[in-house]
Amino acid sequence: xxxxxxxxxxxxxxxxxxxxxxxxxxxxxxxxxxxxxxxxxxxxxxxxxxxxxxxxxxxxxxxxxxxxxxxxxxxxxxxxxxxxxxxxxxxxxxxxxxxxxxxxxxxxxxxxxxxxxxxxxxxxxxxxxxxxxxxxxxxxxxxxxxxxxxxxxxxxxxxxxxxxxxxxxxxxxxxxxxxxxxxxxxxxxxxxxxxxxxxxxxxxxxxxxxxxxxxxxxxxxxxxxxxxxxxxxxxxxxxxxxxxxxxxxxxxxxxxxxxxxxxxxxxxxxxxxxxxxxxxxxxxxxxxxxxxxxxxxxxxxxxxxxxxxxxxxxxxxxxxxxxxxxxxxxxxxxxxxxxxxxxxxxxxxxxxxxxxxxxxxxxxxxxxxxxxxxxxxxxxxxxxxxxxxxxxx
Amino acid sequence: xxxxxxxxxxxxxxxxxxxxxxxxxxxxxxxxxxxxxxxxxxxxxxxxxxxxxxxxxxxxxxxxxxxxxxxxxxxxxxxxxxxxxxxxxxxxxxxxxxxxxxxxxxxxxxxxxxxxxxxxxxxxxxxxxxxxxxxxxxxxxxxxxxxxxxxxxxxxxxxxxxxxxxxxxxxxxxxxxxxxxxxxxxxxxxxxxxxxxxxxxxxxxxxxxxxxxxxxxxxxxxxxxxxxxxxxxxxxxxxxxxxxxxxxxxxxxxxxxxxxxxxxxxxxxxxxxxxxxxxxxxxxxxxxxxxxxxxxxxxxxxxxxxxxxxxxxxxxxxxxxxxxxxxxxxxxxxxxx
Numbered sequence: 096x097x098x099x100x101x102x103x104x105x106x107x108x109x110x111x112x113x114x115x116x117x118x119x120x121x122x123x124x125x126x127x128x129x130x131x132x133x134x135x136x137x138x139x140x141x142x143x144x145x146x147x148x149x150x151x152x153x154x155x156x157x158x159x160x161x162x163x164x165x166x167x168x169x170x171x172x173x174x175x176x177x178x179x180x181x182x183x184x185x186x187x188x189x190x191x192x193x194x195x196x197x198x199x200x201x202x203x204x205x206x207x208x209x210x211x212x213x214x215x216x217x218x219x220x221x222x223x224x225x226x227x228x229x230x231x232x233x234x235x236x237x238x239x240x241x242x243x244x245x246x247x248x249x250x251x252x253x254x255x256x257x258x259x260x261x262x263x264x265x266x267x268x269x270x271x272x273x274x275x276x277x278x279x280x281x282x283x284x285x286x287x288x289x290x291x292x293x294x295x296x297x298x299x300x301x302x303x304x305x306x307x308x309x310x311x312x313x314x315x316x317x318x319x320x321x322x323x324x325x326x327x328x329x330x331x332x333x334x335x336x337x338x339x340x341x342x343x344x345x346x347x348x349x350x351x352x353x354x355x356x357x358x359x360x361x362x363x364x365x366x367x368x369x370x371x372x373x374x375x376x377x378x379x380x381x382x383x384x385x386x387x388x389x390x391x392x393x394x395x396x397x398x399x400x401x402x403x404x405x406x407x408x409x410x411x412x413x414x415x416x417x418x419x420x421x422x423x424x425x426x427x428x429x430x431x432x433x434x435x436x437x438x439x440x441x442x443x444x445x446x447x448x449x450x451x452x453x454x455x456x457x458x459x460x461x462x463x464x465x466x467x468x469x470x471x472x473x474x475x476x477x478x479x480x481x482x483x484x485x486x487x488x
Numbered sequence: 489x490x491x492x493x494x495x496x497x498x499x500x501x502x503x504x505x506x507x508x509x510x511x512x513x514x515x516x517x518x519x520x521x522x523x524x525x526x527x528x529x530x531x532x533x534x535x536x537x538x539x540x541x542x543x544x545x546x547x548x549x550x551x552x553x554x555x556x557x558x559x560x561x562x563x564x565x566x567x568x569x570x571x572x573x574x575x576x577x578x579x580x581x582x583x584x585x586x587x588x589x590x591x592x593x594x595x596x597x598x599x600x601x602x603x604x605x606x607x608x609x610x611x612x613x614x615x616x617x618x619x620x621x622x623x624x625x626x627x628x629x630x631x632x633x634x635x636x637x638x639x640x641x642x643x644x645x646x647x648x649x650x651x652x653x654x655x656x657x658x659x660x661x662x663x664x665x666x667x668x669x670x671x672x673x674x675x676x677x678x679x680x681x682x683x684x685x686x687x688x689x690x691x692x693x694x695x696x697x698x699x700x701x702x703x704x705x706x707x708x709x710x711x712x713x714x715x716x717x718x719x720x721x722x723x724x725x726x727x728x729x730x731x732x733x734x735x736x737x738x739x740x741x742x743x744x745x746x747x748x749x750x751x752x753x754x755x756x757x758x759x760x761x762x763x764x765x766x767x768x769x770x771x772x773x774x775x776x777x778x779x780x781x782x783x784x785x786x787x788x789x790x791x792x793x794x795x796x797x798x799x800x801x802x803x804x805x806x807x808x809x810x811x812x813x814x815x816x817x818x819x820x821x822x823x824x825x
Contacts, residue, residue: 103629109724125796214721216712216793222527288713288792440633441795444721 099123105443107136112447113210114454122440130435132428137454140478145418150176150250151383153415157405158244160420161453163206165244166199167398168420171405173248174329174394175418179409180250180387182379188252189330190372195235195247196330196396197361197368201272202231203399204312204354204361207451208279211351214444215292220282227275230268237261252378262369273362280355283348293348297434297446300345309430311401311423312357313450315341316349317430323397337364350449386413398423400451424453494589498598503586503770508578511774512744513543518778519747519785526789543744547737555733560627569622570731570738573615577746580611584752585666585761587770595669595762595769603663608753609650612708615746616642619717622739623727634726637717637796641707644803645714648811649704652697655818656757659690669761676760686821693817698758700811705750706787707799709743713791714799751780 100123107115115136121129141160145153157172158165170192177184205228212220232242239245239255247253283289299307304317314321318341324332325339340356342349391408401423410416427450434446463470473481498504517532517540524531532539557566583604588594597604616638623635657663660671679687707714718726731739755761755776762769762776794802 101629103633212792216715216719216721217791218712219527219789220792222529226528286792288794291794291798292792439795439797441716441719441722441793 100128103440105447112452112454114452116452116454118435118447120435120440120443125439125441127435127438127440127443130432132432134425134428134454142418142420143474145415147414149383149413150180150385150387150415151381153418154246154249157420158246161422162243163203163453164199164398164400164403166195166247167396167403168405169246169248170196170330171394171396171398171403171420172407172418173250174396175392175405175407176250176387176415178392178394179390179407180381180385182251182381184252184379185376186331186373187256187375188377190368191253191255191257191377192248193330193332193335194257194365194368194372195239195245195253197364198231198235199245200361200399201358201365202228202235203451204358205231205276207354207399207448208283208351210448211347211445212289214448215289217289220279220289224279227272230272234265234268249378249381251381252376254378256377257369257372265369266366269362269365273359276355276358276362280352283351283355290348292442292445293351294344294346296347296442297438297449298346299430299433301343303433304345304430307430307433308426309401309450310426311398311451312350312353313401313427313430316353317345318343321402323395323402327395329394329396335364335367337367347445347449354451384413386411400424400453401427422453424450427452495598498589499582502589504582504598505578507586508581508745508748509741511777512741512748513547514540515748515751515778515781516543516744518781522782522785523789526786547741550733550737550740553733553736555735556730558627558730561730562625562627565621565625566627566730567735569618569625570735570742572618573622574738574742574745576611576615576618577742577749580608581745581749581752583608583665584749584756585669585769586752586773587762587768592768595666595773597666600664600666602667605653605657605663605665605668608665608749609653612746612749613642613646615742616646616708619727622731626727626730628730630723630725630729631727633723634717634729637723638710638727640796640800641710641714641717644800645704645707645807648700648803648807649708651808651811651815652700652704653753653757655697655815656694658815658818659694659822661822665756665761669756669763672760673763690818690821693814693821694758696810697814697818698754700807700814701754701758702783702787703807705754706784707803709747709750709784711784712788713794715788716793716796716799719793747781747784748777751777751784754780 100121103120103122104117105120106112106117117133117136119131119133120127141156145156148156153172154169157168160168205224209221209224209228212218212224235245236242238257239247247255283293299317301318304314304319309317309319310321320326320339320341322339323329337360340353340360342352344352387409389409389411391406393404393406395402395404397403403423404421406419406421407415408417431447431450431452434449435443438446462472500506520542521531521538532542535541535545557563582598583600585595585597588596619638620635623631623638656668656672660668662668662671675687710717716722718728728736728739752773755773759776759780762773764772
């Protein structure tokens with residue numbers, strides 16, 4: 096490190112990060128030359144906790160993995176469990192799951208657009224976008240009673256039905272959302288101060304993105320068509336007509352465009368679901384004490400932030416032997432480092448926020464000895480003892 | 489004796505310390521409320537009518553907060569710079585014509601001499617130096633980055649700011665703010681009795697100067713889109729990051745006074761100062777400066793924050809040539825009218 100360079104710590108506590116995570120930036124003046132990410136500040140032992148609870152209790156844990164993509168986690172979890180248990184859910188339940196999946200995508204993407212505007216110091220746009228986001232929040236609250244953690248999917252179907260008499264009202268709300276999103280796309284692609292801060296910032300090309308195995312809007316903004324809803328359709332996504340959104344900008348503007356266009360597609364999907372939803376049951380019965388046959392299953396959904404993988408192993412009891420969650424942010428961190436290098440300090444927040452990081456989904460804890468190439472994990476008691484020792488010092 | 493009393497009153501009460509401080513709180517409220525309404529928010533609401541006492545409540549709150557000096561800070565510099573940041577713009581406001589306390593229809597400033605315009609510009613530059621020292625002495629990385637950004641920003645806006653401020657002085661053939669106001673009043677009166685093409689052209693050229701001056705003042709006041717020196721999402725409030733309690737109070741008060749000073753300069757150099765029909769000068773001063781504060785806060789909600797390199801290159805590519813052209817036009821015009 097030359098004497099012109101110094102290290103700026105961003106995180107674990109920093110206003111640009113909504114969750115604790117540490118990034119050490121080596122900067123030369125205003126230019127970032129190296130980034131050292133350190134994940135693992137938000138480990139909550141969720142996977143371990145799931146091994147001690149039955150499949151219905153685990154619904155509530157998976158939902159709380161993340162506040163924004165709670166429904167995506169539940170969709171993936173129930174999908175995996177139903178695959179192991181051999182449960183076929185009713186057709187209407189699939190439609191309702193898709194409806195919520197897309198409503199959640201709208202709310203998450205609009206939230207991100209607002210945050211992105213805030214990160215580049217455009218608070219006016221932030222307030223406007225979040226005002227309009229209240230529409231979709233109201234819809235979610237009207238159906239489920241909650242603004243986040245909707246508790247809609249359950250093993251064997253969904254927990255709440257959509258009421259037919261509300262459909263015209265929801266159609267109107269969705270139309271307003273589409274109209275406002277179109278307006279924001281126009282603002283983001285014409286307002287010069289936004290373009291100054293977004294074009295060419297945090298660029299990663301298509302080849303690099305494939306090499307660094309990014310997923311979600313982070314990869315689709317670099318021209319990689321990787322939407323799981325298209326490449327490996329689940330639920331009823333193979334029947335729904337919608338566009339596979341990807342652009343080849345590769346920078347922050349691309350991320351804005353991908354997310355804004357996906358909001359429009361999500362609105363289209365929601366309207367299609369409302370028009371085509373079949374009548375019938377919304378769930379088949381699943382008893383918490385019911386034993387699930389031995390086996391394993393992987394279920395992949397396209398969460399708002401990218402490819403979300405739930406992997407479950409059953410050993411024949413009424414609780415999983417092991418449940419593994421792979422959140423999209425983990426896969427996006429290598430490309431995030433690539434995006435940050437060579438940029439300005441001023442562009443760190445927007446580039447960081449650009450992948451829509453969700454560290455609470457991502458963090459795991461394990462020990463790894465580089466010299467001996469050996470890795471191991473601690474159990475709860477060891478963690479507790481370490482915590483006590485640490486604060487005694 | 490009575491001369492001493494009037495001087496003391498005009499320095500301490502009106503239009504000096506007390507008036508300026510009260511008015512700066514009001515200006516802060518106007519700026520916050522206007523920005524909030526433009527951003528579809530309510531802004532201050534509960535303290536007093538429409539939250540008009542909120543700035544005062546904030547100050548009282550900061551008074552009772554703990555005042556921390558970090559161990560890594562350079563203590564004397566860290567302690568004294570807030571005083572300078574507060575006192576320097578306050579001193580500059582004494583040179584602005586607002587209202588004479590002996591004559592209701594006159595606007596003699598508290599202190600006035602040939603060249604006080606230069607004095608005001610000098611004081612405003614010294615504030616930037618104090619801000620740089622404040623950030624640098626705090627012993628915080630974000631503070632240091634914020635401080636260097638403040639210094640960089642000065643490179644961008646200081647030249648056009650000075651150039652444009654001189655152009656009304658060239659027309660008035662005086663470097664005293666009071667004489668510039670007098671010249672504006674006289675020439676507007678002359679224009680109203682005998683409208684001429686040259687008067688119109690002068691007005692337009694001065695309007696360009698006004699626009700450049702507003703942009704430079706936004707940078708001087710560290711308001712959006714030029715608030716990169718305190719950019720909260722990037723460097724956690726930059727040079728102010730380690731300040732708390734009474735020192736932060738002084739910094740905030742200094743910022744408010746600087747905003748009043750900026751609006752007052754805009755008013756005095758381009759909008760005819762406190763002069764106006766029917767109402768006494770200080771009412772016109774308040775009306776015109778509030779208009780300027782509204783312009784500043786309106787500009788600050790319209791854009792995204794620039795990057796520091798974009799500000800510097802943009803300023804040298806567009807603002808400086810435009811300011812030079814404007815001054816050249818003013819010099820040419822001063823030969824005609």
